[in-house]
Amino acid sequence: MAPRLRRLLRAAHLWLGLTVGAVLALAGLTGTALVFYPELDSCAVPARASDARPVGDAELARVETSLRQLQAGGEWRLELPRAPGDAVVARHFDGRAGFAPLMVAVDPASGAVLWQRRWGGTVLSWVYDLHYTLLAGEAGRLVLALAAIASLLLILGGVWLWWPPPGKRLRAVWPPRLRSGPVRRFYDLHVLGGLYGGVVLLPLVVTGLVLERPDWFGGSGHGRHYSGSGPISAVQAAEAARAVFPEAEPRWIYLPASGGARVRLYQDGEPSRRFPATSVWLDGDGLVSAVHDARERSVREAFFAWQHPLHNGEALGLPGRIAAALAGLVPVLLLVTGLWRWRRKRG
Numbered sequence: 001m002a003p004r005l006r007r008l009l010r011a012a013h014l015w016l017g018l019t020v021g022a023v024l025a026l027a028g029l030t031g032t033a034l035v036f037y038p039e040l041d042s043c044a045v046p047a048r049a050s051d052a053r054p055v056g057d058a059e060l061a062r063v064e065t066s067l068r069q070l071q072a073g074g075e076w077r078l079e080l081p082r083a084p085g086d087a088v089v090a091r092h093f094d095g096r097a098g099f100a101p102l103m104v105a106v107d108p109a110s111g112a113v114l115w116q117r118r119w120g121g122t123v124l125s126w127v128y129d130l131h132y133t134l135l136a137g138e139a140g141r142l143v144l145a146l147a148a149i150a151s152l153l154l155i156l157g158g159v160w161l162w163w164p165p166p167g168k169r170l171r172a173v174w175p176p177r178l179r180s181g182p183v184r185r186f187y188d189l190h191v192l193g194g195l196y197g198g199v200v201l202l203p204l205v206v207t208g209l210v211l212e213r214p215d216w217f218g219g220s221g222h223g224r225h226y227s228g229s230g231p232i233s234a235v236q237a238a239e240a241a242r243a244v245f246p247e248a249e250p251r252w253i254y255l256p257a258s259g260g261a262r263v264r265l266y267q268d269g270e271p272s273r274r275f276p277a278t279s280v281w282l283d284g285d286g287l288v289s290a291v292h293d294a295r296e297r298s299v300r301e302a303f304f305a306w307q308h309p310l311h312n313g314e315a316l317g318l319p320g321r322i323a324a325a326l327a328g329l330v331p332v333l334l335l336v337t338g339l340w341r342w343r344r345k346r347g
Contacts, residue, residue, distance in 0.1 A: 006161070006165075009157060009160065009161055010161060012157065013154065013157045013158060013161060014338070014342060016150055016153060016154055016157075017154055017334070017335070017338050018338070018339070018342065020146075020147050020150045020151070020154075021331070021334070021335040021338065021339075022335065023134075023143065023144070023147045024147055024150075024151050024154075024331040024335070025331045025332045025335045026130070026134075027131060027144060027147065027208070027328075027331070028327075028328040028329060028330065028331035028332055029328060029329070029332060030127050030128075030130050030131035030328075031131055031204070031208075031312075031324070031328040032324075032325045032326075032328030032329060033124070033127055034124075034127060034128055034131055034312070035312050035313060035321050035324050035325040035328070036321065036325070037124055037128065038274070040124060041122075041124050044122070044123070044124060045105075045115055045117070045122070047086070047087035047089065047105035047114045047115060048085055048086065048087065048114075049081070049085050049086060049087050049107045049108055049109050049110075050107055050109045050110050050112075051085075051109035051110075052084040052085035053084065053109065054084055055080055055081055055088065055108045057235045057238070057239070059088075059108035059109065060078075060088075060108070060234050060235050060238060061233065061234070061235050062108065062110075062111040063078065063088045063090070063106045063108050063111065063234070064076075064078075064233060064234045064235075064255075065111060066106050066111045066112070066113055067090055067092070067104060067106065070092075070104060070113065070116070071092050071094070071102065073094070073257050074092050074093055074094040074095065074257055075092070075093040075254065075255065075256045075257055076090055076091070076092055076093075076254075076255045077090060077091045077093070077101075077252060077253070077254050077255075078090045078234060078252065078253045078255070079091075079251070079252055080250055080251055080252070080253070081108070082251075082273070082274070087105040087106060087107055087108065087114055088105070088106050088108050089103060089104070089105050089106075090103070090104050090105075090106065091103055091104075091119070092104065099119060099120075099129075100118060100119050100120055101118075101119050102116065102117075102118055102119075103116070103117050103118070103119055103125075104116050132144075132212075141212045141213070142212075142213075144208070144212050145209055145212040145213045145216075148205050148206075148208050148209035148212065149209065151201075151205045151331070152202070152205055152206070152209075154334075155194060155198045155201065155202055155205070158191075158194040158198070159194065159195065159198070162191055162194070162195065178192070183341075183344060186337050186340050186341055186344075187337075187341060189333065189337045190333075190334060190337040190338055190341065193330050193333040193334050193337065194334060197327060197330030197333065197334075198330070200323050200324070200326070200327040200330075201327045201330045201331070203310060204310075204311055204324060204327050204328075207307045207308075207310050207311035208311055210304070210307045211307050211308060211311060214304065217304075218300065219300075219304050231255060231256075231257070231259050231260075231284070232255075232259070232260065232261055232282060232284065232285075232286045234253045234255060234261075236261070236282075236286045237253050237255070237261035237262075237263050237282055237286075238250050238253060238263060240263075240280065240282055240286060240287075240288060241263035241265055241280040241282075244280050244288060244291055245265050245267065245278060245280070245293075247267070247268075248265035248266060248267045248278060249265060249266045249267075249273075250263055250264075250265050251264050251265060251266050251273070251274065251275075251276055252264040252275075258284075259283070259284030260281065260282050260283050260284050260289070261281070261282045262279055262280070262281050262282070263279065263280045263282075264276055264277075264278065264279050265278045265279070265280070266278065267293075267294060267295060269294075269295065270294050270305070271305060271306050271309040271310070271314070271315040272305070272308060272309040272314055272315070273314075274314070275308060275309075276294060277292065277294040277297065277301070277305045278292060278293055278294040278295075279291070279292040280292075311324070312324055313325070
């Protein structure tokens with residue numbers, strides 16, 4: 001690489017890091033906290049059922065009765081327990097601007113309401129909105145998408161700048177190591193964070209970009225196929241969905257105010273158990289109007305189905321979640337070491 005081009009790339013790397021580094025560090029820190037969001041949320045606001053029995057039709061009917069007594073109208077989305085003894089957590093959408101549902105936890109064994117809270121009114125839901133939108137709606141999502149592109153340029157540009165010039169052997173700088181002295185040590189920390197941390201950070205940045213702007217990649221959600229008149233019960237919806245996919249596990253039941261329902265079910269082999277892609281839609285008469293089998297998805301559908309479970313590490317189990325949590329700290333390390341070197345050089 002010519003010396004002049006190398007100097008230009010170093011300057012671009014420096015100023016790009018200084019201008020978007022804080023946004024990337026914020027996204028990384030909040031992402032680290034959200035990797036274990038369900039577990040942390042359960043600790044912050046416990047929601048345990050009085051009985052560890054599985055949720056059957058009787059329990060589901062009891063939960064829906066309690067929810068209907070709380071709020072009339074609007075759409076309910078019921079997340080079924082992932083383990084015996086957990087509560088059913090439901091979200092009520094009442095037409096408020098933005099994503100601000102009322103969240104309600106119900107004991108399926110007794111039908112008792114364990115807690116109610118509005119999304120965004122708790123620490124973790126606030127952190128979630130900060131991570132996803134910077135608390136600025138669509139404008140925040142656009143900023144984060146552009147920051148993700150900048151992050152890709154920083155990672156790839158950093159590796160290019162670190163790569164030894166012609167005539168210098170790679171083994172002279174590989175593997176990177178911490179040398180003595182504060183100046184060299186901070187530089188080596190920056191290099192180590194970019195090279196090793198970038199291996200895990202790179203897929204998180206790419207998946208984050210796709211999740212922020214799926215429209216840039218031709219993504220779109222599954223269309224709704226609600227029709228007919230009159231609402232149906234959660235029990236009716238679950239029974240109809242199990243008839244279509246008897247081996248699958250119902251995970252979510254959507255009950256819109258307009259009637260009909262949608263049931264999301266998990267099948268073995270799907271990357272996310274909490275947010276599976278297999279779905280059954282029902283009309284207002286309780287009849288199946290559409291089906292989406294995640295096992296028969298197209299390449300495009302498979303691509304989008306993997307984005308969220310790869311982004312939070314869920315697709316790779318506990319090791320993947322730990323790696324994703326640690327990767328969220330890498331932008332902080334790069335920002336701190338980069339700022340220190342910049343201030344040192346100015347001084």
